[in-house]
Amino acid sequence: MNPETPDQPRTPENHDNASTPKQASTSAAHRADQALRTAADRVRAWLAPLVERVLRWLAPLLRRVQDAPVVRRFRERVAPHVAAVQDKLPEPVVRASRTRSMQAGAAVAAVGVVGLVIGTAVAGPSQPEVEEAAMAASIPEQQAAPAPEQQAALEQHATLQQQPPPPPVEPQAAAPEPEAPLGPPVEGIDVSNHNGPIDWSKVAADGKKFTFVLATDGTSFTNPRYSEQYHGAKDAGLIAGAYHFARPSSSSAEEQANRFLDVADYQSDGKTLPPVLDLEVDPNSGGCYGMSVDQMHQWTKTFNDKVKERTGKEPIIYANPSFWRECMGGTNTFDGHPLWLASYGVDSPSVPNGFSNWHFWQYTDEGSVAGINGSTDLNQFKEGMARLEKLAR
Incomplete structure (x- = not known):
């Protein structure tokens, strides 16, 4: 190859061949820079929609985190303490501290966003990652220290929150139903199978307002x-009740009570x-059926408890003064039960020991009533029709 002379034209080939090593290095760097710029532009164009999408995801999460009640309560509780510390520091230190705090928060936010963008670019964001980045990128708000009045109100509110809640207010019991007015004695009867068929319309026309009907006797009768008698009386307008003739020595009180109630078919009507x-x-x-006073007490209580359990009513007790004295010992255990007292040949019955009053009085077993053949038992209810109707509810 001939050496270059001034007379030779400088073609591109000749120029390249004639360039120095420094010039060649500069040209290569220029080409690399152009390639990097082109690649960077492509990356930015590719990342821009991803960043925009991530920011859209972050915005509601950040707002939700900032507005969360627990975050607000935390800021409210911490703010007074931060303000108290800042009041004790010189102003330049406070400003520097606030500046560093904001810078640190901004740095944390930047790291969270950059990490989220890189993760999205590689594998696409997941919801837990977005929430984690949102938590990392949240910057605490700067709040001014509350005024003394606000501080006192906050402390009072915190004290009230720590106090136990007041006890629940017990509902007041409903006022008892007023007592029905007293009235003149009400006439009635009691019947059994011995009275045979009865014309109840004639009984009602004869002024009788109530009746008791034998349902069962002991264990088997x-x-x-x-x-026929029970429903016939009701159909004629009388108030009716069923009674059981007790035989304590023949079977248990519970057995006799259940059999009685099965037959009586009590209805709260x-x-x-x-x-x-x-x-x-x-x-x-x-x-007294070969039983002691205590045994009679227990038998009677068991019978009454079973009746109360099945009907919700305290049974009426029928007895005469001598039986109550000799077989029941004059106990007052059953004073809360209505008393149907048998006492003949007197103008007014004597209340046996153990009871404060009587309600029904069987005053004869030789009465005559229209609609019934032969004699029958006559009774009075002493407190008037209104209270009799209330007892039948």
Whole structure:
């Protein structure tokens, strides 16, 4: 190859071949810079929509985090303490501290966003990652220290929150139903299978307002006319009730009570008196069924408890003064039960020991009533029709 002379033209090939090493290096760097710029532009164009999408995801999360009640309460509690510390520092230090705090928060936010962008570019963002970045990027707000009045109100509110809640207000019991007015005695009867068929319309026309009907006796006997007599009286407008003749020595009180109630078919219909336990001396021996006073107490209580359990009513107790004295010992255990007292040949019955008053009085067993063949038992309810109707509810 001939050496270059001034007369030779400088073609591009000749120029390149004639360039120095420094010039070649500069040209290569220029080309690399152009390539990097082009690649960077492509990356920015590719990342721009991703960044925009991430920011859209972050915005509601950041607002939700900032507005969360727990965050607000935390800021409210911490703000007074921060303000108290800042008041003790020189102003330049406070400003520097605030500046550094804001710078640190901004740095954390930048790191969170950059990390999220890089992760999105590689694998696409997931919801937990977005929420984590939002938590990392949140910058605490700067709040001014509350005024003394506000501070006092906050402290009072915190004190109230720490106090136990007041006890619940107990609902007041409903006022008791007013007592029905007293009235003149009300006439009635009691019947059993011995009275046979009864014309109840004539009984009602004869002024009788209520009746008790034998349902069961002891363990095995059932009045064969019970349903006919009981429902016939109700159909004629009388208030009716069923009674059981007790035989404590023949079976348990619970067994007799259940059998009685199964037959009586008690209904709370406003026309039915509470079930009756008829306590009399043993028809065979004339005594107390071979039982002690305590045993009679227990038998009677068990019977009454079963009736109360099944009907919700305290049974009426039928007895005469001598039986209550000899077989029940004059106990006042059953004073809360209505008393149907048998006492003949007197103008006014004597209340046996253990009861404060009587409600029904069987004053004869030789009464005459229209619609009934032969004699029958006559009774009075002493407190008037309004209270009789209330007892039948």
